[in-house]
Amino acid sequence: MRFARxxxxxxxxxxxxxxxxMAMAVHSPIAAWAIAPVTALALLVFYFFRDPDRQIPEEQGxxxxxxxxxVIEIVEVEEPSFFEGPCRRISIFLSIFNVHVQxxxxxxxxxxxxxxxxxxxxxxxxxxxxxxxxxSVGVVTDSGRFLVRQIAGLIARRIITYPEEGQTLERGxxxxxxxxxxxxxxxxxxxxxxxxxxxxxxxxxTTVMARQPVVPGHGVEP
Numbered sequence: 001m002r003f004a005r006x007x008x009x010x011x012x013x014x015x016x017x018x019x020x021x022m023a024m025a026v027h028s029p030i031a032a033w034a035i036a037p038v039t040a041l042a043l044l045v046f047y048f049f050r051d052p053d054r055q056i057p058e059e060q061g062x063x064x065x066x067x068x069x070x071v072i073e074i075v076e077v078e079e080p081s082f083f084e085g086p087c088r089r090i091s092i093f094l095s096i097f098n099v100h101v102q103x104x105x106x107x108x109x110x111x112x113x114x115x116x117x118x119x120x121x122x123x124x125x126x127x128x129x130x131x132x133x134x135x136s137v138g139v140v141t142d143s144g145r146f147l148v149r150q151i152a153g154l155i156a157r158r159i160i161t162y163p164e165e166g167q168t169l170e171r172g173x174x175x176x177x178x179x180x181x182x183x184x185x186x187x188x189x190x191x192x193x194x195x196x197x198x199x200x201x202x203x204x205x206t207t208v209m210a211r212q213p214v215v216p217g218h219g220v221e222p
Contacts, residue, residue, distance in 0.1 A: 004101055004162055004177050007049025014042035030124050051101045054205040056172030063192065063210040064171060065100045065202035066148045067184040069094040074198055078187070082112050082138040088194065090186045090209055092202050094178070100174045101186055103205035104139070104144060104169040106212065112138025113165050118206045132183075135176070136162045143212040149186035150178050166211060172205040 003011065018039050025032040057064065073091040094100060114136045133152040138145060150159045161176040163169060178184075188194075192210045196202070202209070 002051045003046070003101065004049045004051045006177055006179070007045070010045050011049060018042045025123055028116065038195060039207055048096065048100065051100060051174075052099065054172060054203070056205050057208070060173070061143075061212045061214070062208050063088040063105045063146065063186075063188060063212060064103065065092065065196075065204050065207040065209050066105050066175070066186050067092050067094055067100070067202065067204045068098040069184070070200055071198055071200045072183075074194060074196070076190065077187075081114060081136065083187060083189075086190060087147075087187045088190055088192070089113070090188070090194070090196065092186070094184065095183045096147070099180065099204065100178050101174055102148065102150060102178070104163075104171055104173045104175050105148065105186060105209065106139070106141055106155045107171045108139040108141035108146075110137060110163045110165055110167045110169060111140050112136065113161070113163070115159075115161075133159060135159045137161060137163050137175060139178060141212060143214070144189045144190065144192065146189075147185075148175065149185040149187070150176055151183040151185060159196075 021034050023037045025035055027143045028192070055163055069092040071090060073089070075089055077089045078085065079089070080085050116134050116136075122140055127193060134149050137148045138147045150161060158177070158179045160178070163175055169175065186209060188210050194202055196208045197210050200207070
């Protein structure tokens with residue numbers, strides 16, 4: 001199993017705490033009782049930072065889920081920072097048990113990056129998309145543009161975003177991570193057909209969220 005590199009400090013601390021508890025248990029009944037919960041917590045930390053490889057679909061024109069979780073909202077919105085107008089937002093809620101590594105929904109060039117400090121309301125609430133701490137990556141493709149927004153949740157306090165402006169992304173490429181519970185919003189043009197529904201379970205880099213239309217003379221990204 002592969003693990004996200006940002007989780008290594010937490011994993012080392014968890015492993016060290018487990019080893020120390022086991023060592024103290026030889027002489028302390030209290031430490032002996034603590035072995036089970038400390039070990040369970042360590043396993044949860046390792047589980048949270050797992051980063052499994054994914055089989056990225058090769059069919060042309062697919063727009064994939066940027067993260068694992070449950071689709072909680074599909075709505076038309078006004079997005080002022082990148083689209084500067086109407087678009088469609090697909091929101092995915094990531095529980096603490098989901099993989100928290102985000103991936104690029106489609107190939108393209110990064111032309112926009114923005115970070116906005118904010119609050120830490122529950123990530124499933126619609127207001128979280130506007131008011132919570134968040135990091136956004138805007139990408140241009142041959143058939144339009146899309147925006148991925150990483151949003152901190154009630155527990156999350158650290159958003160990590162990899163791509164820089166000018167970088168070229170490949171569909172399914174890892175683009176970041178949010179620690180300990182969060183939400184990911186995918187903004188797409190209104191003309192891109194949606195192929196998911198509220199309540200669907202999404203798998204980052206695998207589940208199809210929408211499709212890009214064919215652009216005469218360009219086709220769509222592979």
